[in-house]
Amino acid sequence: TSAPSDPVAGTWKARIKAEGGGEGTFDLIVERNREGRVGGRVTSDAFTGPVTSGSFDAATGELKITIEGPTGAVRLEGKVEGESMTGSAQSEDGRLSLTFEARREPARTGRGQGGGRAGTEALPPGKPLGAFIARPLTVSTLEASRFAPGRVYAALDAHRSDDDAPYLIASEDYGRTWRDLRGDLPASAGSARALREDLRRADVLYLGTEFGCWVSVNRGRNWVRLNSNLPTVAVHDFAQHPTMGELVAATHGRSLWILDVSPIRQLTAEALAAPFTLYKPSNVMILRPAPANGSSGARVFRGQNPAGSATIHYSLTAAAKEGSLKITEPDGTLVRELKLPSMEPGMHTVTWDLRRAPARGQQAGARAAIGAYRAVLTIDGKEQGQTFSISGDPDFPSVNPIAELEEYERSESERRQRDMQFFDTK
Numbered sequence: 001t002s003a004p005s006d007p008v009a010g011t012w013k014a015r016i017k018a019e020g021g022g023e024g025t026f027d028l029i030v031e032r033n034r035e036g037r038v039g040g041r042v043t044s045d046a047f048t049g050p051v052t053s054g055s056f057d058a059a060t061g062e063l064k065i066t067i068e069g070p071t072g073a074v075r076l077e078g079k080v081e082g083e084s085m086t087g088s089a090q091s092e093d094g095r096l097s098l099t100f101e102a103r104r105e106p107a108r109t110g111r112g113q114g115g116g117r118a119g120t121e122a123l124p125p126g127k128p129l130g131a132f133i134a135r136p137l138t139v140s141t142l143e144a145s146r147f148a149p150g151r152v153y154a155a156l157d158a159h160r161s162d163d164d165a166p167y168l169i170a171s172e173d174y175g176r177t178w179r180d181l182r183g184d185l186p187a188s189a190g191s192a193r194a195l196r197e198d199l200r201r202a203d204v205l206y207l208g209t210e211f212g213c214w215v216s217v218n219r220g221r222n223w224v225r226l227n228s229n230l231p232t233v234a235v236h237d238f239a240q241h242p243t244m245g246e247l248v249a250a251t252h253g254r255s256l257w258i259l260d261v262s263p264i265r266q267l268t269a270e271a272l273a274a275p276f277t278l279y280k281p282s283n284v285m286i287l288r289p290a291p292a293n294g295s296s297g298a299r300v301f302r303g304q305n306p307a308g309s310a311t312i313h314y315s316l317t318a319a320a321k322e323g324s325l326k327i328t329e330p331d332g333t334l335v336r337e338l339k340l341p342s343m344e345p346g347m348h349t350v351t352w353d354l355r356r357a358p359a360r361g362q363q364a365g366a367r368a369a370i371g372a373y374r375a376v377l378t379i380d381g382k383e384q385g386q387t388f389s390i391s392g393d394p395d396f397p398s399v400n401p402i403a404e405l406e407e408y409e410r411s412e413s414e415r416r417q418r419d420m421q422f423f424d425t426k
Helices: 269-273 401-424
Strands: 010-018 023-032 038-044 048-057 062-069 072-081 084-091 097-104 138-144 152-157 167-171 192-197 205-209 212-216 234-240 246-252 256-260 276-278 284-286 310-316 323-328 334-338 346-352 371-379 382-392
Touching: 010 084, 023 048, 038 062, 048 072, 062 084, 167 192, 205 234, 205 246, 276 371, 276 382, 284 401, 310 323, 310 371, 334 346
Parallel strands: 138 192, 192 234, 284 382
Antiparallel strands: 010 023, 010 097, 023 038, 038 048, 048 062, 062 072, 072 084, 084 097, 138 152, 152 167, 152 192, 192 205, 205 212, 234 246, 246 256, 276 310, 310 346, 323 334, 323 371, 371 382
16 A cells, blocks of 8 residues: 555545636545555546556656546546646546646544545554454445555344344454444444445445434444435445435335435535535436326336436524525526525525526526526625536437426326316216
């Protein structure tokens, strides 16, 4: 693994400026082995991709890497000067071209190889496996970390020994020593079925148990149940969408359950300690609606598509006196002003139906066009903004999603009216 004094290894927090306008951020995780070979990954709201090849010249500070992007290879070149880096990135298909500035996160230390370079604070010393496991148990999942060499997570199941408690452990030194991850997880959570690390944040863990789904944003010290609309069912495993920020839970009793975890990934200690925080909304994709062809009486087993709306989260650490949330275009033109549901401490959610402010005498405004938008939260005179976008169905790039959706809604309304007239004549 890379030495702490390595001039390029570590996590670089980058701010980008695209040539066509718009800003954003990404994390560049650079790793070098003893032979100097460069590896790592890039994570952003758009995609997560591995470094497939790369080189670093310590004499000049020049970093050159190739990243596997969602539509092909992306070539990134950077100039490292101490803890700062400047550079550019271009995709092979020409659709992406940007420049960026980045700073390296301070190194964190922990026990064992790769102990804490990607994670929270320094970890307590590990213990032999026997300190946690007194008898043979079934291994439910074994997960190698994406962020730190030598880190591995294990979920163990003891229900066959008449023990329904969850057993969760992690190692930072390739399994030589371990530490307990149960934290404040109650015994009533049931036996552990799956423990998975988040694709984007090393501190975020997802746990499936016999009686539900749990999340930790500090690598196992504290756990919170994800009970948005998930009933009490066994959660056997998880899948994470590489670009859409969605967690898919495989349950025993309610099939697949999908949750947008973008706000969870942003629950850092800094965000929760700030007087108020506006979290970056997930990008909205308008999927092409399937036409209704009547009912044959047969049961159709299919999931529900995401709602055609933008979900915006914000948190307050103290009660506020005044506040507003505005949706604007990138140049600041007002699109819609939304009412805040609460000014009290806590996490709150606002939903935008992707419509502009209604004209005088109208009940609903026109639909917002495909493109980039900005959410602007103002609390007691102070402002925060986050960007997001609305896009169409990637499977039908030539279709105008706004016109298609409006036509679908008109046809559905007419169909319902015909059905009502039919039954009224009976």
